[in-house]
Amino acid sequence: MPKVDDAHLAARRRQILDAAAACFAREGFHRTSVQDIVRESGVSAGLVYRYFTGKDDMIAAIVAERHEQRERRLREDPVVAYADLLRGLGDPAGRDGLRLALQVWAETVRSAPIRDLVRSGVDRPARHAADLLAGAALPPGVDVDAVIRIFIAVYQGLLLQTVLDDTLDHERLATAAEHLLRAALQPAGLTAP
Numbered sequence: 001m002p003k004v005d006d007a008h009l010a011a012r013r014r015q016i017l018d019a020a021a022a023c024f025a026r027e028g029f030h031r032t033s034v035q036d037i038v039r040e041s042g043v044s045a046g047l048v049y050r051y052f053t054g055k056d057d058m059i060a061a062i063v064a065e066r067h068e069q070r071e072r073r074l075r076e077d078p079v080v081a082y083a084d085l086l087r088g089l090g091d092p093a094g095r096d097g098l099r100l101a102l103q104v105w106a107e108t109v110r111s112a113p114i115r116d117l118v119r120s121g122v123d124r125p126a127r128h129a130a131d132l133l134a135g136a137a138l139p140p141g142v143d144v145d146a147v148i149r150i151f152i153a154v155y156q157g158l159l160l161q162t163v164l165d166d167t168l169d170h171e172r173l174a175t176a177a178e179h180l181l182r183a184a185l186q187p188a189g190l191t192a193p
Contacts, residue, residue: 013051016041017065020058025096029059029103060117063104066097067121074125078132083178085155089162090170098163105156122152151177 019041023032034055038045052058073081088094108115126148133144154177162168 012043012047016043016048016051017058017061020055021062021100022096024059024062024103025100029055029107056111056113059104059107059114062100063114063117063121066101067117067124070121071125071128074128078129079178079181082151082155082181083174086158086174086177087170089155089158090168092166095163098159101159102163126152151181 016037020032020037023036023040026032027036032055034045034048037055037058038048041048052061070085073084089098104114104118108118126145129148129151130144133147136144136147138144138147158168158170158173162170
């Protein structure tokens with residue numbers, strides 16, 4: 001019997017995760033069944049269960065992948081990457097991803113493992129940003145963690161606003177955020193990598 005190569009296994013896993021993400025974005029986590037994902041992916045139920053134990057496992061895999069992608073971008077050039085994340089919220093091709101993100105946040109109320117995963121996806125980049133902003137000349141009484149949490153909240157809030165209002169000018173908002181970040185870095189002689 002021929003051996004299945006790693007690329008084929010990765011492609012099948014990707015096919016299942018893409019189908020799960022599409023179903024979750026369209027119908028929500030609780031209204032989506034594994035059978036829905038099987039239909040969407042075009043693979044057998046047995047194959048789905050070969051890769052994932054169930055829907056929660058798929059949700060966790062999707063969340064972990066998205067956090068990894070975002071963190072990789074933020075490590076390259078944090079200020080530009082952050083502004084690009086804000087700009088990307090306005091991309092019509094990403095609307096399903098935004099709806100999925102909102103559902104993931106809602107799922108954190110029900111599922112401790114998803115909450116922990118989402119929390120780690122916020123905390124790791126926040127620690128990296130804290131290192132970057134450590135020498136920033138912030139006004140007295142304003143600490144680095146507060147600044148970071150505000151910028152995280154800006155991203156999360158704009159994501160929510162985008163789902164509710166597709167007329168937002170993301171370019172204008174991202175440019176303003178980028179200028180604010182650069183201003184926080186400049187007084188201390190810091191520059192974004």
